[in-house]
Amino acid sequence: MTAKDIIHMNELDHSRFKSWGFSQDFCVTCGLCSSSCPATGIDGFDPRKLIRMLSLGLESEVVASRWPWICTLCAKCENVCPMEIDIADAVRRVRSLRDRDKVPGNIHKGLEAALETGNNLRLPKDDYVFILEDVAEEIAEEPGYEGFTVPIDKKGANILTTIHNKLVNTHTEDLKHWWRIFHAAKEDWTVPSENWEGTNWAYFTGDDEAMKIMTGRIVDHMNKLEVKTLMWPE
Amino acid sequence: MATRSGFEKHYPEVFEKFEFVTVFDLLIKYIKEGRIKLDKTRFKGPATYHDPCNYGRKAQKVFGHGYFDEPRWILSQCVENWIDLYPATMNQICCGGGGGTLVNSYNEERTYYGRRKMDQIRATGAGMLVVPCHSCHGQFNSIKKAYDMEGLEVKYLWELVADCMIV
Numbered sequence: 240m241t242a243k244d245i246i247h248m249n250e251l252d253h254s255r256f257k258s259w260g261f262s263q264d265f266c267v268t269c270g271l272c273s274s275s276c277p278a279t280g281i282d283g284f285d286p287r288k289l290i291r292m293l294s295l296g297l298e299s300e301v302v303a304s305r306w307p308w309i310c311t312l313c314a315k316c317e318n319v320c321p322m323e324i325d326i327a328d329a330v331r332r333v334r335s336l337r338d339r340d341k342v343p344g345n346i347h348k349g350l351e352a353a354l355e356t357g358n359n360l361r362l363p364k365d366d367y368v369f370i371l372e373d374v375a376e377e378i379a380e381e382p383g384y385e386g387f388t389v390p391i392d393k394k395g396a397n398i399l400t401t402i403h404n405k406l407v408n409t410h411t412e413d414l415k416h417w418w419r420i421f422h423a424a425k426e427d428w429t430v431p432s433e434n435w436e437g438t439n440w441a442y443f444t445g446d447d448e449a450m451k452i453m454t455g456r457i458v459d460h461m462n463k464l465e466v467k468t469l470m471w472p473e
Numbered sequence: 474m475a476t477r478s479g480f481e482k483h484y485p486e487v488f489e490k491f492e493f494v495t496v497f498d499l500l501i502k503y504i505k506e507g508r509i510k511l512d513k514t515r516f517k518g519p520a521t522y523h524d525p526c527n528y529g530r531k532a533q534k535v536f537g538h539g540y541f542d543e544p545r546w547i548l549s550q551c552v553e554n555w556i557d558l559y560p561a562t563m564n565q566i567c568c569g570g571g572g573g574t575l576v577n578s579y580n581e582e583r584t585y586y587g588r589r590k591m592d593q594i595r596a597t598g599a600g601m602l603v604v605p606c607h608s609c610h611g612q613f614n615s616i617k618k619a620y621d622m623e624g625l626e627v628k629y630l631w632e633l634v635a636d637c638m639i640v
Contacts, residue, residue: 313567344578383640443573454479
């Protein structure tokens with residue numbers, strides 16, 4: 240916001256976000272949040288200003304602002320807030336008010352892909368299985384890992400794992416660390432062949448409905464594969 | 474973080490039916506039960522450790538337990554010589570790659586955000602930075618060149634464990 244965008248008093252609406260339960264109206268404007276935030280100053284952002292905009296009901300301004308997307312939701316601000324305002328959750332909620340086609344970058348696009356295809360990359364099942372088996376064959380060639388295979392959709396396994404999409408994209412070498420550990424520990428584990436996405440970008444876009452769908456898929460895997468334990472996605 | 478929050482909100486019944494384990498608790502279990510054996514002499518260090526917001530400060534607030542001690546214990550089983558960042562744990566500084574910023578196209582802002590973190594790391598003199606988070610890992614590798622720290626080796630905690638295993 241610049242000086243030429245002066246807001247007139249009659250444009251304020253203190254009741255606009257009253258129903259939000261983040262205690263944003265308790266703000267005493269002390270500035271501890273701004274002092275602690277590593278993003279303070281970037282493009283004029285600081286968390287105090289954003290929280291004040293919510294209290295004043297400046298909806299169109301805060302939703303159109305780049306600030307909620309500069310914030311990393313790290314919660315350093317609320318850790319020092321004397322009024323215990325849930326600043327990071329408030330920022331996430333502001334993100335949810337953005338038109339979905341105006342969510343910056345790839346976060347909504349990746350989430351849309353995941354909702355439609357089961358993963359952020361739109362990676363077809365055959366290609367995915369090929370990549371996993373190819374990496375498993377490489378491990379099996381290492382001394383001490385002879386006979387290693389990747390147990391896809393193994394019913395009754397002890398541990399269910401998910402996959403971060405970058406590990407079947409540009410970082411396949413990083414699939415190997417946990418697999419080596421599982422092999423050495425003689426763990427009975429599995430990984431799903433479909434809906435394997437371990438990230439949940441709905442958390443970033445503020446989309447609670449999508450978050451429910453994405454987490455529900457993991458619940459479906461646990462039930463269908465009759466696993467005992469879920470390893471929380473790293 | 475997202476998955477556990479989603480389960481607590483939408484599928485609370487799963488906590489009765491299934492067990493859940495974090496990457497930290499699983500690694501600690503394998504090490505304590507002797508299912509994996511580690512060689513502490515492979516990496517001389519000094520190394521350092523970064524607390525991800527979601528496993529630390531946010532987990533403490535949302536779930537009542539921040540994973541601060543667990544990763545440090547695991548690190549101690551792998552490397553003798555490691556130094557904590559300052560400040561760490563609840564007052565840790567975010568790497569700048571959280572909240573979707575790695576994929577929201579605000580790359581210049583994200584790189585600048587990381588300046589305080591990179592200063593902290595530089596101050597330890599560590600050649601290896603250990604992280605237990607995919608976003609932090611991606612962020613550090615993405616910005617280290619901009620801070621003249623290309624030599625910094627960024628390693629997943631479980632990668633370090635796998636690399637120290639005696640098989």
